[in-house]
Amino acid sequence: MNLQYEAAVLHAAGAPLVIERVSAAAPGSAEVLVRVRAAGLCHTDLEVIEGSLRYPMPIILGHEAAGIVEDVGTAVGKLRKGDHVVLSWNPHCGHCFYCDRGLPILCEDYLERGPRALAFDGSRKARLGSGEELGHLMFLGCFGEYCIVSEQQAIPVAREIPFDRACLIGCGVMTGVGAALNLARIGRADTVMVIGCGAVGLSAVQGARLAGAAEIIACDVDDAKLELAQRMGATLSVNAKTEDAVAAAKKGSSGRGADVVIEAAGSAGSLRTSVEAVRPGGEVIWLGKIDVAMDVAFRWGALMQEKRIRRSSYGDARPARDFPLLARAYLDGRLMLDELITRRIRLADINAGFAALKGGQTIRSVITFD
Numbered sequence: 001m002n003l004q005y006e007a008a009v010l011h012a013a014g015a016p017l018v019i020e021r022v023s024a025a026a027p028g029s030a031e032v033l034v035r036v037r038a039a040g041l042c043h044t045d046l047e048v049i050e051g052s053l054r055y056p057m058p059i060i061l062g063h064e065a066a067g068i069v070e071d072v073g074t075a076v077g078k079l080r081k082g083d084h085v086v087l088s089w090n091p092h093c094g095h096c097f098y099c100d101r102g103l104p105i106l107c108e109d110y111l112e113r114g115p116r117a118l119a120f121d122g123s124r125k126a127r128l129g130s131g132e133e134l135g136h137l138m139f140l141g142c143f144g145e146y147c148i149v150s151e152q153q154a155i156p157v158a159r160e161i162p163f164d165r166a167c168l169i170g171c172g173v174m175t176g177v178g179a180a181l182n183l184a185r186i187g188r189a190d191t192v193m194v195i196g197c198g199a200v201g202l203s204a205v206q207g208a209r210l211a212g213a214a215e216i217i218a219c220d221v222d223d224a225k226l227e228l229a230q231r232m233g234a235t236l237s238v239n240a241k242t243e244d245a246v247a248a249a250k251k252g253s254s255g256r257g258a259d260v261v262i263e264a265a266g267s268a269g270s271l272r273t274s275v276e277a278v279r280p281g282g283e284v285i286w287l288g289k290i291d292v293a294m295d296v297a298f299r300w301g302a303l304m305q306e307k308r309i310r311r312s313s314y315g316d317a318r319p320a321r322d323f324p325l326l327a328r329a330y331l332d333g334r335l336m337l338d339e340l341i342t343r344r345i346r347l348a349d350i351n352a353g354f355a356a357l358k359g360g361q362t363i364r365s366v367i368t369f370d
């Protein structure tokens, strides 16, 4: 089989994505071919386009997608042609030092092959018309009509959830909800502050609500995003442009500071605010990203008093367990996903979609294929 399809290819950082015809061979024995039906535009893709995250080129970006299983390898056990799946970007070996310690996000094979833009079996799947091999961002590369992934990366979900909503579960929603439900120990009377109300932060607000937090303080610099946060469960909102976020955290918690602070803004200032706003003995989870070469300064006193700080990039995701639960939560009306989608676009409009993301005009643009 030699599959031909359209994909958005990045040839160099700073250049626009180019829609091209690419080709791929049949999936390997432990892989599946997924027909992509929807893919979200995430900040991580933008970081690669802008060059702050460096990957080998040319590459197919896209790591938040849902689709239909079109073909399965001979050794694939659980998946069937026609399954509706959400794709995970954290394949792992299951038996290395970190996998043994319950940290699949640090799996040695995952960390070794990911930055080289390889598929999880160490190969490359797609080629340009010239024969040149293409890399795949985060073991996916789903800004195209098809994607070949290892079996463990395609997670079946209920067929009733529309693809454009399902795709969000694969990255932003998993990261935010997972931080609140899988990582933070949120109690029923707790005050949770969420800093940054993009897709990840809004998902963290919802995770805090699902965990039963009594007060949820949303913090952002955009009133429209704060309004959305309130619809999703925030009990108080703080515009950090005009208000003091740390004072608001104290006000919302009898002067102590928030029990849990989830940071999803990705700036040195928001990282500093997070440790100032949490109470003694409280918990801070950092989800936002800044340039890895950057230094961040903290007031030492803000780090003291038994505070716990954890950095997470995927909300301690266990995709096979969590993706179907999140899809079910959407279908049951407990998780809002429709509101996270600002625009639905075609693959051909992908560059405009990233310009809007960069300009802060969108929570999520979702590419739909039909």
Ligand SMILES: [Zn+2]
Residues within 6 Å of the ligand: 042, 043, 044, 045, 063, 064, 171, 172
């Ligand atoms: Zn992402």
Ligand SMILES: [Zn+2]
Residues within 6 Å of the ligand: 092, 093, 094, 095, 096, 097, 098, 099, 106, 107, 108, 109, 110
């Ligand atoms: Zn491993």
